[in-house]
Amino acid sequence: MKKIFYTLTFILILGVMFTGAAFAQGELPTDDEVNAVAHQLYCPVCQNTPLDVCPTDACRDWREQIRGMLAEGKTEDEILQYFVDQFGDRVLSAPPVSTKFNWIIYIIPPLIILAGAIILFRSLKEWTTPKATEAAAVEDGSGSSSPSDDYVARLEEELKKQK
Amino acid sequence: MIAEFGYGIALVSFIVAVYSIVAAVYGAAAPRKSASLVESARRAMLLTFPLITLSAAALIYLLVNNHFEVSFVYEVTSISMPTYLKVTAWWGGQAGSLLFWSWLLAAFASAVTLRKWDRDIEFLPWVIMISSVTLVFFLGMVIFYENPFTRFWLVNGNVEPHMFAPANATVFTPQDGNGLNPLLRHPGMVIHPPMLYLGFVSYVIPYAFAMAALITGRTDDRWIRLTRRWSLWAWLFLSFGLVLGGRWAYDVLGWGGYWGWDPVEIAAFMPWLTGTAFLHSVMIQEKRGLLKHWNMILVILTYALVIFGTFLTRSGVLSSVHAFANSPIGPLFMTFVSATLIASIALVIYRWPDLRGETEMKSMLSREALFLLNNLLFMSVLVICFWGVIFPLISELFTGQKVTVGPPFYERATAPIFAALMFLMGVAPLSAWGHSTLKTLGRAMWKSALAALVVTVVLFATYTKNFIALIGFFLIALVLLVTFQEFWRGTRARQRSQKENFFTSLSRLMGRNRRRYGGYIIHISMMLMAIGILGIEIFQTSTQGSLAQGEALDISGYTIKYRELASWDDQGKGVNFTRASLDVYENGIYLGELNPRIDFYFDSQQNMTIPGNRSTLRDDLYILLVDWQPVSNMGATFKIFVNPLVNWLWIGSLLFLLGVIFAAWPDRDATEETSRRGVTRQASQASAAD
């Protein structure tokens, strides 16, 4: 068992040296570059706070992870994918459409809204049609007088009532 | 003992409230109706307010005097907190805020039962019943599940919370309390929850009247006339609570924004959406006698969403930064929401045939048709919000996967709808009740539309090439111009007929039509807020960097130079402050110093990130201290946001407040007012005039 421990420390030291080397080679990514990626992620520990502005230690580690991956030359998509693989879909700011099920989040609201619009339109029709002829007559009537005159007339009529 | 007193009084008020339900129902529904029984229910209702006030006074006494043997006091206060925060800690925790809710409800219900009932006496018992049922529910939770008066007892060496002394127990008093969550110590947080609760609670009253109308079968629009002002005040409180919440987030949450589409924020936003739709659709029922079903549904939805919103914040169903810890009251809330919702829907279906509209609609472009469209849009935003909040649950149910529904989803889905709403705001004031055509609308609108287009072109040439922003600015300009035009035309018309000077005319015109012109003021304020929202959503820039002393960062024309950092303990307040000093220059000109800081609270072991903010009408320079090197005090990391135009959001909210108060202000002679309205209503139905 002690052997495992020593191997572990050895590997760790190697790892630290290695990552150190990688950082030294390339330019260290700036905070802004890190935040540009982090802004699209949500860490499960502090829900509903985007990673770039989350002050917890867990999120700081994540940002360092992103910095390291950027330094290694990983693209934004690769980094996002890494976090999805490690921590699940919940790290993304909206459900990805990669699974069929998640499509329903984007489909249901438009459907409901459309249904609402149809119901509204039909009710409007139902209310308007019986008086179609009358409405046409009104249209002609209002067409002859200018709208502002109409308005003033209405207003004055109301004012008279109020006195 | 104060704790027992407070608890005892809460228990008495619970019993009194239960009595008022029984008496009201029995007095109204028993074979032999009893007016005296209803009157006694009314008095019982009135009695609950002073009783709960006493109970709350007991709790405040315990909070202010550091009675840490009371577990609630221990959880939310500490010795180092100033007195005013100890008082506001009342609603800083679960148990206390439920008592606060009950207290507000008792106050409102009492106020409404005190009015003259004369013609509406048949509503009275049912209004009492609905209010009391809600009150009993909240008080019941205070008494049986979330008791703020529970104390710590030392039983056989263990500390246990109990209301009454167990055998062989002595009271255990901790040295100091946990202290209020530092996030809740901000002045904005002192008034944000009460405002929100005021809004929530006052929507109980319109709901109670709606139910009374359904139960009694008196389904004309009397209930709407009685509660019109209530729903306006409720809307005011709710709106203002939301705005204050945004301001609080901007000032203390330290992420450069005011609204994060957090489930709990949305939970408070949803009743606002239905409430706003209700404000508009009510006018159609009053003017045209249409939409009686719809108004009922809206009031029921609002009430359900209010309870649902209170429930969401407490039950832990949706994890969120705001969530109170898991608690046993979740299932109770669930049961209550379900029961009231099912009962209300059943009632609406039962009375459906009685709720038919009186008149016909004449044109698809009439004001009522446009108001309906407005309602459709508000409901669409509601659908999106509700779906976004509920989807993680659905996902977990069907796939076992947790997902996040974050700001990008809501922003993309709701932005076009908000744009459409703004367009409606520009059109609807020009349309007439009853009839309007494309021709009349076009003629009324073209000048404003053209002017708005000119504004947009100027902005395109000088300010921004962003397409979405330009659409937004066009709509804002359109609404502002149309609204001002409305003020102008009304005043001119009155001036001509009354021979008054311009300002007398304007003020009399507005005074005679409070709701209409108050509404226009609200529209203007909404546009100012929209300017702020567009500014921060589209033009926000940010940068982050670590600076050594003397180094500087550049962003959007500003140069921010890091001067020094100081860190010290304030034992009296129990806080460690770490405060950076930065000099701000714009194009080489010194503007002043900003001091972002991090406060660390010893009692709760929590950090607060307080931004240094320089606010002008053009933009906000908003700096956060992210990190610093404690050893050398040399380097520090800052995150800097430039939030253009965001100040207009707060300016708009102040105007908004004025607009609603103007619209809701009681008229000098209310009785004359209502009778006149009754006459004009008949007249307007006959002539289809405004």
Added chain:
Amino acid sequence: MTEETTNTKRGLSIWVQVAVWVFVVGLLGLVAFGLRRAQNPMAVVGDRVPDFDLVFYEGYEYNGQKEMKLSDLQGKIVLINIWASWCKPCEQEAPDLEEAWQFYKDSDDVVFIGVDYVDTPAGANEYLTKFNISFPNAPDLKSNISSILNRQMGVPETYIIDREGVLQNIKIGPFTSVDEIISVIESVR
């Protein structure tokens, strides 16, 4: 219902009524489901723990295996400690856990497994090295294990599973001493 009250006026058609009720009841059911999940931790003392996979961190193994299932440990008492490198209370108990492991590691019927909740490899390595943790540790991929055991209520949490794979003890928050850990295990042993 509506048909009775209708004479000249029209009630709501029965289909609309059915649709409304289905919708409302479905919605309430959904929220009730969410509430139930939020309120009940998944694992309950006395229940069999559902199986899950473990992929150990670099440098860790169990009996030469780098990957295994919980069910592979049937017949042994398993202590599962959920931790994270950013979690301060975890640091309190980490040395005690390691010391308790030193006490048990040569017995062949007790196994300690660390499960690292929402963490980065760098953070995990730093933590494991700092406290010289030698019992096998695995990341909680996609929060799968913590969603089976504690529904992500918090870290640290420790679960003791008996030889039959039945959950016997849940410790929420850190252990305060080595003795506490040992006495809990002995009570199951």
